[in-house]
Amino acid sequence: SQRTLVLLKPDAVRRGLTGEIISRIERKAGWTITALELRTLDQETLEQHYGEHKGKPFYEPLVDFMASGPVVALIVEGERVIEGVRALAGPTDPIAAAPGSIRGDYGVIVRENLIHASDSEESAEREVKIFFPGRA
Ligand code: GTP
Ligand code: MG
Numbered sequence: 001s002q003r004t005l006v007l008l009k010p011d012a013v014r015r016g017l018t019g020e021i022i023s024r025i026e027r028k029a030g031w032t033i034t035a036l037e038l039r040t041l042d043q044e045t046l047e048q049h050y051g052e053h054k055g056k057p058f059y060e061p062l063v064d065f066m067a068s069g070p071v072v073a074l075i076v077e078g079e080r081v082i083e084g085v086r087a088l089a090g091p092t093d094p095i096a097a098a099p100g101s102i103r104g105d106y107g108v109i110v111r112e113n114l115i116h117a118s119d120s121e122e123s124a125e126r127e128v129k130i131f132f133p134g135r136a
Contacts, residue, residue, distance in 0.1 A: 005127035007116040010069035031078035085117040
Protein backbone atom coordinates (compact mmCIF):
# COMPACT_ATOMS: atom_id res chain seq x y z
CA SER A 1 0.00 0.00 0.00
CA GLN A 2 0.95 3.68 -0.13
CA ARG A 3 1.26 6.70 2.15
CA THR A 4 0.58 10.35 1.40
CA LEU A 5 1.19 13.68 3.11
CA VAL A 6 -1.95 15.78 3.56
CA LEU A 7 -2.19 19.39 4.76
CA LEU A 8 -5.48 20.96 5.81
CA LYS A 9 -4.64 24.54 4.87
CA PRO A 10 -5.15 27.62 7.12
CA ASP A 11 -8.54 28.37 5.50
CA ALA A 12 -9.83 24.92 6.45
CA VAL A 13 -8.67 25.39 10.07
CA ARG A 14 -10.07 28.96 10.33
CA ARG A 15 -13.43 27.90 8.90
CA GLY A 16 -13.81 24.90 11.19
CA LEU A 17 -13.77 22.38 8.34
CA THR A 18 -10.99 20.08 9.54
CA GLY A 19 -13.35 17.58 11.17
CA GLU A 20 -15.49 17.40 8.05
CA ILE A 21 -12.49 16.89 5.78
CA ILE A 22 -10.85 14.32 8.08
CA SER A 23 -14.19 12.45 8.22
CA ARG A 24 -14.22 12.08 4.44
CA ILE A 25 -10.72 10.59 4.56
CA GLU A 26 -11.52 8.32 7.52
CA ARG A 27 -14.64 6.92 5.87
CA LYS A 28 -12.68 5.45 2.96
CA ALA A 29 -12.38 1.71 3.61
CA GLY A 30 -8.89 0.59 4.48
CA TRP A 31 -7.25 3.98 4.84
CA THR A 32 -5.59 4.84 8.16
CA ILE A 33 -4.38 8.15 9.61
CA THR A 34 -0.95 7.34 11.04
CA ALA A 35 0.18 10.87 12.02
CA LEU A 36 -1.72 14.08 12.75
CA GLU A 37 -0.50 17.43 14.04
CA LEU A 38 -1.71 21.05 14.25
CA ARG A 39 1.19 23.29 13.39
CA THR A 40 2.03 26.80 12.11
CA LEU A 41 4.49 26.50 9.22
CA ASP A 42 7.65 28.60 9.02
CA GLN A 43 9.20 30.05 5.85
CA GLU A 44 11.90 27.38 5.63
CA THR A 45 9.39 24.52 5.75
CA LEU A 46 7.21 26.19 3.12
CA GLU A 47 10.17 26.86 0.87
CA GLN A 48 11.05 23.16 0.99
CA HIS A 49 7.47 22.06 0.48
CA TYR A 50 6.59 24.41 -2.40
CA GLY A 51 10.10 24.79 -3.87
CA GLU A 52 8.89 23.58 -7.29
CA HIS A 53 6.75 26.75 -7.54
CA LYS A 54 9.47 29.25 -6.57
CA GLY A 55 9.58 32.10 -9.11
CA LYS A 56 5.97 31.64 -10.24
CA PRO A 57 3.68 34.66 -9.78
CA PHE A 58 1.51 32.89 -7.21
CA TYR A 59 4.43 31.66 -5.09
CA GLU A 60 4.82 34.56 -2.60
CA PRO A 61 1.07 34.95 -1.90
CA LEU A 62 0.82 31.16 -1.57
CA VAL A 63 3.60 31.00 1.03
CA ASP A 64 2.15 34.01 2.92
CA PHE A 65 -1.24 32.34 2.98
CA MET A 66 0.17 29.00 4.11
CA ALA A 67 1.96 30.79 7.01
CA SER A 68 -1.13 32.84 7.97
CA GLY A 69 -2.37 30.37 10.59
CA PRO A 70 -2.04 26.78 11.70
CA VAL A 71 -2.46 23.84 9.35
CA VAL A 72 -3.26 20.23 10.20
CA ALA A 73 -0.61 17.89 8.78
CA LEU A 74 -1.45 14.21 8.36
CA ILE A 75 0.05 11.03 7.02
CA VAL A 76 -2.59 8.76 5.53
CA GLU A 77 -1.76 5.18 4.59
CA GLY A 78 -3.69 2.70 2.46
CA GLU A 79 -4.54 1.29 -0.90
CA ARG A 80 -4.04 3.85 -3.74
CA VAL A 81 -4.19 6.64 -1.17
CA ILE A 82 -2.06 9.10 -3.20
CA GLU A 83 -4.42 9.15 -6.17
CA GLY A 84 -7.37 8.68 -3.81
CA VAL A 85 -6.92 11.77 -1.63
CA ARG A 86 -6.24 13.87 -4.76
CA ALA A 87 -9.58 12.60 -6.10
CA LEU A 88 -11.38 13.48 -2.85
CA ALA A 89 -9.82 16.97 -3.00
CA GLY A 90 -10.70 17.72 -6.63
CA PRO A 91 -8.79 19.95 -9.07
CA THR A 92 -6.60 22.86 -7.89
CA ASP A 93 -9.17 25.51 -8.94
CA PRO A 94 -12.22 25.03 -6.69
CA ILE A 95 -14.57 26.47 -9.31
CA ALA A 96 -13.48 23.69 -11.70
CA ALA A 97 -13.93 21.07 -8.95
CA ALA A 98 -17.12 19.02 -8.97
CA PRO A 99 -19.63 19.22 -6.14
CA GLY A 100 -18.94 16.26 -3.87
CA SER A 101 -15.21 16.95 -3.84
CA ILE A 102 -13.69 18.87 -0.92
CA ARG A 103 -12.61 21.83 -3.06
CA GLY A 104 -15.85 21.68 -5.07
CA ASP A 105 -18.01 21.75 -1.95
CA TYR A 106 -16.15 24.39 0.09
CA GLY A 107 -13.79 26.44 -2.10
CA VAL A 108 -13.95 29.45 -4.41
CA ILE A 109 -10.43 30.95 -4.48
CA VAL A 110 -7.55 29.07 -6.18
CA ARG A 111 -5.07 29.90 -3.42
CA GLU A 112 -7.48 29.09 -0.59
CA ASN A 113 -8.31 25.59 -1.74
CA LEU A 114 -8.45 23.92 1.68
CA ILE A 115 -6.23 20.88 1.23
CA HIS A 116 -2.87 19.72 -0.07
CA ALA A 117 -2.16 16.09 -0.94
CA SER A 118 1.05 14.62 -2.38
CA ASP A 119 0.86 14.13 -6.15
CA SER A 120 3.16 11.06 -6.56
CA GLU A 121 5.05 8.44 -4.54
CA GLU A 122 8.23 10.52 -4.90
CA SER A 123 6.46 13.68 -3.64
CA ALA A 124 4.88 11.74 -0.77
CA GLU A 125 8.25 10.44 0.49
CA ARG A 126 9.85 13.88 0.10
CA GLU A 127 6.97 15.62 1.91
CA VAL A 128 6.71 13.06 4.76
CA LYS A 129 10.40 13.76 5.48
CA ILE A 130 9.69 17.52 5.65
CA PHE A 131 6.70 17.34 7.99
CA PHE A 132 7.36 14.16 9.98
CA PRO A 133 11.14 13.55 9.87
CA GLY A 134 10.75 10.81 12.49
CA ARG A 135 8.60 8.81 10.06
CA ALA A 136 11.08 8.83 7.19
P1 GTP B 1 -1.24 21.42 -3.57
O1 GTP B 1 -1.80 20.12 -3.13
O2 GTP B 1 -1.42 22.53 -2.58
O3 GTP B 1 0.18 21.27 -4.03
O4 GTP B 1 -2.17 21.82 -4.80
P2 GTP B 1 -2.13 21.24 -6.27
O5 GTP B 1 -1.13 20.12 -6.36
O6 GTP B 1 -3.53 20.99 -6.67
O7 GTP B 1 -1.61 22.50 -7.06
P3 GTP B 1 -0.11 22.98 -7.37
O8 GTP B 1 0.90 22.10 -6.67
O9 GTP B 1 0.01 23.17 -8.82
O10 GTP B 1 -0.10 24.42 -6.69
C1 GTP B 1 0.12 24.56 -5.31
C2 GTP B 1 -0.86 25.56 -4.76
O11 GTP B 1 -0.57 26.83 -5.31
C3 GTP B 1 -2.32 25.30 -5.14
O12 GTP B 1 -2.97 24.43 -4.26
C4 GTP B 1 -2.91 26.69 -5.06
O13 GTP B 1 -3.20 27.01 -3.70
C5 GTP B 1 -1.76 27.55 -5.55
N1 GTP B 1 -1.84 27.79 -6.98
C6 GTP B 1 -1.54 26.95 -7.99
N2 GTP B 1 -1.73 27.50 -9.19
C7 GTP B 1 -2.18 28.76 -8.94
C8 GTP B 1 -2.55 29.83 -9.75
O14 GTP B 1 -2.54 29.78 -10.98
N3 GTP B 1 -2.96 30.96 -9.11
C9 GTP B 1 -3.00 31.04 -7.75
N4 GTP B 1 -3.40 32.18 -7.18
N5 GTP B 1 -2.65 30.04 -6.95
C10 GTP B 1 -2.25 28.91 -7.53
MG1 MG C 1 0.88 20.29 -5.67
